[in-house]
Amino acid sequence: MNKRIVSLCLFVTLLTLVAGCWDQVQIEERGFVVGVTIDVPRSSETEKKANQEAPDKPKGKQRFLMTHQIVIPGGLISGSQGISGGQNTTDEAFLNLSSEGDSLFEVSRELSTRISRNPFYQHLKILVVSEEIARQASTFTDAVDILLRDPDSRRSSKVFISKGDARKVIEVRPKTEKIPSLYINSVGENINKNSRMLPEVTIGDVHQYLLNQYSFALPRIVAEKEEVKVAGSAIFSTKNKLIGFLGEEETEGLNFLTGHVKGGLLKAKYKDNLIVLNIHGAKKSVEADIRDKKRIKFTIKIQCEGTIFESYAKIDLLNAAIMQQLQAAFAKENERLCRDTIRKVHQDLKADAIGLGSHLKQNHYSLWKQIRDDWEQGQKLFEKSEIHVEANVYIRNIGGINK
Amino acid sequence: MLRRFLTTRRKKKTSSPFIKKALQQQSPPVxxxxxxxxxxxxxxxxxxxxxxxxxxxxxxxxxxxxxxxxxxxxxxxxxxxxxxxxxxxxxxxxxxxxxxxxxxxxxxxxxxxxxxxxxxxxxxxxxxxxxxxxxxxxxxxxxxxxxxxxxxxSKGWKTRATEEPVSEGVVRGPRDGFTENIRDNTVRIRRRVKDKNLRFDGSYVGVRSKTALIIAYIDSIVDPEMLNEVKRRIATIDIDEVEESGFVEQWIEDDFLSPFPQIHNTERPDKVAAALFQGRVAILLDGTPMVLILPITIGLLLHSPEDYYDRWIAGTLARLLRYLAAFLAVFSPAFYIALVTFHPGLIPSDLAFSIAATRDGVPFPAFVESLMMVTTMELLQEAGLRLPKPIGQTVGIVGGLVIGDAAVSAGIVSPVMVIVVALTAIASFAIPSYPLAIAFRMLRFLAMFAAAIFGIYGVVLTFIMIMIHLTNLTSIGYPYLAPFTPQMPQDWKDLILRAPITFLRKRPGSLHPKDETRTRTGDST
Amino acid sequence: MSAQTLAEKLISKNHMGINIASVTIGVGILTFPRTLAKATGAFDGWISVILSGLIAWIIGWMLAKLAARFPRQTFFEYTSIIASKPVGYVLTALVCVYTMMFVSFEIRAIGNISKQYLFYNTPVEMITLSFLLIVQYAVAGSRIAMLRLNLLFLPVVFVVIAIVLLFTTQLVEIENVRPFFSSDWRSLLKGTEGVGLSYSGFEIILFYTMLMRNPQDGPRAIALGLAIPVLLYLTIYMFVIGVFSAEVAKNLTYPTIELAKEVEIPGGFFERVESIFFTIWIMTIFNTSAMWLDITIINLTSMFTRITKIVWILILSPIVYFIAMLPQNLVDFFSFADRLTYSGFIIVYLIPIILLLMAKMRGVKGHE
Structure with a gap:
């Protein structure tokens, strides 16, 4: 009996050793994909070629130009410190590979014919989708589908919408970092310093937005030669289609309205002199007057607190009366910001990016059940609603000097 | 005198099966x-x-x-x-x-x-x-x-003077160790245990070597069932020579297939005395300073007498460190293999890239690389052990240079691997019991193989397998993992933690001592 | 062996509770938030969790009562006493098939989910085979040692789940949780049914009561054994909904793993924990399958006393393995699971309850 067990175990061990190690891929043989961008192809040449080759092949509605940014680890070690046996000859720490097709998976696999290291998505940091892709109906959804479905990818990769070509974004040459995607990733986290960008939106969040029947906003990114600018936002309609951009100021307002302000600044004038407030945080609360279903009145109350950081007006900041006036001035500015945003979102774009529908669902569920389908679509109750803003600013500190 | 001891006992307790066996061993009188x-x-x-x-x-x-x-x-x-x-x-x-x-x-x-x-x-x-x-x-x-x-x-041969125990050093604690002379050793125990219930049951093992063997225990504490079991097993020893307590250990252990030591050996009299007070049994053998303690649990092997001599916070932290060391000693190369070849996604991005960068150009897969390095480390350890001390240092230097520097700059192994191997080696040195460290060294290879085939899944399967083995393992019939399982929460204050000495009022319940409390006032904390 | 060491061969009330908790927490923990979110569509699913826990507890209480009437007797023995020997044979054989299928299901689950999250090229056959070998090894050892593994592994599982949840707290958004009490009772009941499937397993009380030091403690062990999963499911469901919202949760195949995937530990050696979480979860599946295999063997040896445990392990393993390889895809696999649990409702819940009633009416009792 014992012999039989031993021989069975032996057999299994040998079997595993002989056939084993199926999934072993050495770390240096993986192509760490840190950034993916999705564009519309510039020319239709490859499409034509593909059509000639196999005309009956199933085709998608939209062809994508997908660019992978792959890390070359050897390039990360600067100068001659690298290991003598290293295979890299370039100084560059990354490689951008573009390829097109009507399926992103196809494109991803197509890469294997061009690069020795197979793409590995678990360290994917950013996904940039170009404006053109996002503006067409349902292509945005198609573009993120693979990244959500693939168990290999992360729900925590950040998503940006680029104004202009998306691949330009990861082609910038930042001075501070060696890999553009990591640089963009870090820039995207600076929400607590500046409220002109949206808080980071991950693929997981996008999944949630796409499944919910609300409009939503994604951060906008603009490429320049050596740097990118993450500011402003892209507004998507309930059809999951890009309908417009918000500028930097408007995005700041949007952040105030959604309660996402973590830091940033507010400027106000006091007797023709500029005074700047460093924001420590802001809270918002929404009150909805739902007596008239057709004309719901919202009052968004914003409470913001901060420290005086710059004061060109030579005034006594320790004076209570002046403080009151200052607070009122800041509040006014705050309300202006928000009102500008509301005008754009509510009247121009007609998209509920402020999350008022979500507020109704959370707090007035019985009403929401009735108007769910008539909120942004159908009867368009959102457009017919009224939105007011009340802001309060509290100055908590005045900095190191008084005058 | 030993013989006389035995004869007096023979008169008293001829009914004991152990003594009967001893009688049978006597040759017919000439x-x-x-x-x-x-x-x-x-x-x-x-x-x-x-x-x-x-x-x-x-x-x-x-x-x-x-x-x-x-x-x-x-x-x-x-x-x-x-x-x-x-x-x-x-x-x-x-x-x-x-x-x-x-x-x-x-x-x-x-x-x-x-x-x-x-x-x-x-x-x-x-x-x-x-x-x-x-x-x-x-x-x-x-x-x-x-x-x-x-x-x-008139026994009076020359004996070695007592020295500080080489294999188990302490910073704080008594400096004497056992010697090869069994009489000296009983004296050392007797001097620490002045209880009138301390018993030294003597006999001889080895048909030809006739080595004196003493079973030491405190009669009013020890579980009689266990004592009988120990005596029964010792009586079964049938071999012509017994040079070291290892012979006895291997004759009476529960599971000879297990990599884990089921009987502890020590050359520290204070450790033996403490074990006797806990209700364990010690076996002394003439001709070796290594005294056996039994039954044991895996917890005991990870404890050092110093845990009790230092203040409880230091003792507790030292123990936590040792449990960590035990884990690292077995699993760190396996984790390295699993992470580097199967799950680079688990490592923070920057670290993953830099590991990839350092491994760039290393011709071997991570598994072969670690196998090489771990084997080299084993070789170095073995070489250093057997060599005379002055040459032993040379081995260290050569090994350190070859592993630490030359191999890396030749591009054969990656620097991260060197760190992992060094960590593993240090972790296995931090385990106070040498036989346990050997067991861990063996299991390390098993875990590495599993990691090479199944990645982290394989590591967990190995862990489960080791756990299955440990729960099944016993030492003289007592569960090896006690008091983890069977759970005895009353023993937990002296396991991973070392509660303040005033709280340790009970002997380990897993040993079923006759006298459960250690204090005169009992459990009135 | 002395009375004391004999006592260590038996299991206490709390140990029994831990066994029940271990066997209950299995594949269900990964999928139930999806079922629940689908049924209730809101955070209110927690009501279903508690409701189904209560129902499970009532059933479990009756099963424990039945087993406690016949201390130190196997399932086969007492069914034979209550309802004649042939019925005992048929019933025990059915139970054997059921428990064996459960082993198959668990090891297939390991294969499926590993394949999805850990491996790409490794054949599912090898993954399951290696797991099955480990389960065999555990069952081949002493029974009490196998049960003690529950005591070792369950705390580890809890610690890891606690770490995962701790790091997800910052991702919980209150707006995902609200509105409260928005689901109607119909959808709650549907949710109750869905979660109820994840509680199956507590029927081990029917078979393990004979190992209990005091069989009369069975009902209390059931209470403890179900309280642990109820609390665990509650917390996990709250976190899943809080992090993903119900809308997303119903679209995730394994919401609990996705929850672990969300975790990022900044500055740690492990940035991500999902593989760690997943492998720790293997321990619970291991416990579950080892116990099911052991119960199958208890029942088989109680019917056919001549054949030893090792022989049964060797006979059963290929069958278990073969059945595990039967489902062709994920849909097949989930429907296999559901059918298994529903058949369990009859075999291990309904029939034993009928047996209990019969025993009460006829006043049959076991001897101590």
């Missing part, structure tokens, strides 16, 4: 002849007249009777032989003014009762017994014509 010359001849033929056999025939005092002293040169205390034995026999003329009788048996009686000023005397008429005694360092005094022999206990 009766003594009354003629001295004949006896000497027998002894010489039995022993083959070895070079160190000492036979001195002399006249007893002013009688006409001859006597002979038989001993092994070097084993006996020669001062005692001269001052208390030889000179007394020769000067037996004027003992208390009485005239010396002529009858050999009476002379023998007189010698036994009056002349010899030695504390340990015995009479025997069994030649085999006598030879055994002579071989273990006693003096046999034959009187011509008498039917008995006086056996004088």
């Amino acid at each position: 009766l003594l002849s009354t003629r001295l010359q004949e006896n000497m001849e027998t002894i010489k033929t039995e022993l083959g007249a070895p070079h160190d056999l000492l036979i001195r025939s002399l006249l007893i005092g002013n009688t006409r009777h001859m006597c002979a002293i038989v001993a092994i040169d070097g084993l006996v205390n020669s001062d005692m032989l001269h001052d208390q034995v030889l000179s007394h026999i020769q000067l037996m003329i004027s003992m208390a003014g009485k005239s010396v009788p002529d009858e050999p048996q009476t002379i023998l009686g007189l010698l036994y009762e009056e002349v010899l000023s030695v504390s340990e005397l015995n009479k025997s008429s069994n030649l085999i017994d006598i030879i055994d005694c002579v071989l273990s360092g006693d003096i046999a005094l034959f009187v011509d014509g008498a039917s008995e022999v006086i056996i004088i206990d």
